[in-house]
Amino acid sequence: MTVLRTDDADGVRTLTLNRPHRKNAIDAELWDALRAALEAAGRDRGVRALVLTGAGDAFCSGADISQGLSAVHPVYRMRTLTEVTLLLHELPVPTVAKVTGVAVGAGWNLALGCDLVVATPRARFSQIFTRRGLSPDCGGSWLLPRLVGLQQAKRLALLAETIDAEQARALGLVTWVVAEDEADAFVDGLTARLVAGAPVALAQTKALLDEGATATLREALAGEARAQAANFATADVREAYAAFADGREAHFTGAWAVPGTGAGRRKDEE
Incomplete structure (x- = not known):
C-alpha cells in the first residue's frame, strides 16, 4: 500500500496520508514520502495549489509510536521532521488542509502549517505531546503563539486538551467548518479560486x-x-x-x- 497518495487535477495537487489503519500516524516511510512529495510540488510549475488530507476517518494522529522507541538517535529523526515542516511552510503555492476526524500532535501542526484549514464538525484537535512526555514539534511552538497568543498557546500545549472544530475555529486555528458531505465540494471550489489567481x-x-x-x-x-x-x-x-x-x-x-x-x-x- 502506498503510504502517501498523490493526485493532480486542474492545477491542484492533493497529498493524502494513507495509513488509515493507524489513523494516518506518520512513520519513517511516510515522513520520507512527504519530504519527497513536497520537494516535487515546489519544483512543479504546473502545481498552483496543494491540498493536504488524510485517508479514512482521520487527518493524522501524529507520529506513529506503535513500534516503541527507535534505535535511531532523535537528532537524526528530528532532522526529517524539520525538513518536512520547512518544505510545507515555504511552498510557494497556497496550501489547504482538509481535516476530518483527529488531527493531533505533529498531525495538527502539519495542518496548521497550511495556509488555510477546512474542517468538518467531527474533527478533533490536540497538542498531545505532553501526554507522551514530549514537547511540541513540527513548528508548533512557533505557530501557536502567533495564531492564538501566548496564553492560549500555553493552555493548548501544557494541558494537551482535545478541542472540537468549532472551538478551533473560535481560536483562529480553523478557517472554515463545513458539513461532512459538503467538504469535498467546498475544497474543490476553494482551490479552483486559488488556481485562478495570479x-x-x-x-x-x-x-x-x-x-x-x-x-x-x-x-x-x-x-x-x-x-x-x-x-x-x-x-x-x-x-x-x-x-x-x-x-x-x-x-x-x-x-x-x-x-x-x-x-x-x-x-x-x-
Missing part, C-alpha cells in the same frame, strides 16, 4: 504575510516594494488591467513580461 502575486503575498509576523514596519515595507517589482515584471498585471477594461475575468499565467527580454526565451522559461 501565481507570482499569490506567492509574494504568502511570503509577505509569513515574514510580516516577525518583521518591523520598515522591513515589511521594503519587502512589499520588492514584491511589487516582481509582480509588475509579469504579464499578469497587464492582463488584469486589460480584463478590467474589457469587463471580463482575467487569465493569469505568471509569465515573465519585462520589455526587451523576449529574445531567445524558451517557452519553458515563461
Whole structure:
C-alpha cells in the first residue's frame, strides 16, 4: 500500500496520508514520502495549489509510536521532521488542509502549517505531546503563539486538551467548518479560486504575510516594494488591467513580461 497518495487535477495537487489503519500516524516511510512529495510540488510549475488530507476517518494522529522507541538517535529523526515542516511552510503555492476526524500532535501542526484549514464538525484537535512526555514539534511552538497568543498557546500545549472544530475555529486555528458531505465540494471550489489567481502575486503575498509576523514596519515595507517589482515584471498585471477594461475575468499565467527580454526565451522559461 502506498503510504502517501498523490493526485493532480486542474492545477491542484492533493497529498493524502494513507495509513488509515493507524489513523494516518506518520512513520519513517511516510515522513520520507512527504519530504519527497513536497520537494516535487515546489519544483512543479504546473502545481498552483496543494491540498493536504488524510485517508479514512482521520487527518493524522501524529507520529506513529506503535513500534516503541527507535534505535535511531532523535537528532537524526528530528532532522526529517524539520525538513518536512520547512518544505510545507515555504511552498510557494497556497496550501489547504482538509481535516476530518483527529488531527493531533505533529498531525495538527502539519495542518496548521497550511495556509488555510477546512474542517468538518467531527474533527478533533490536540497538542498531545505532553501526554507522551514530549514537547511540541513540527513548528508548533512557533505557530501557536502567533495564531492564538501566548496564553492560549500555553493552555493548548501544557494541558494537551482535545478541542472540537468549532472551538478551533473560535481560536483562529480553523478557517472554515463545513458539513461532512459538503467538504469535498467546498475544497474543490476553494482551490479552483486559488488556481485562478495570479501565481507570482499569490506567492509574494504568502511570503509577505509569513515574514510580516516577525518583521518591523520598515522591513515589511521594503519587502512589499520588492514584491511589487516582481509582480509588475509579469504579464499578469497587464492582463488584469486589460480584463478590467474589457469587463471580463482575467487569465493569469505568471509569465515573465519585462520589455526587451523576449529574445531567445524558451517557452519553458515563461
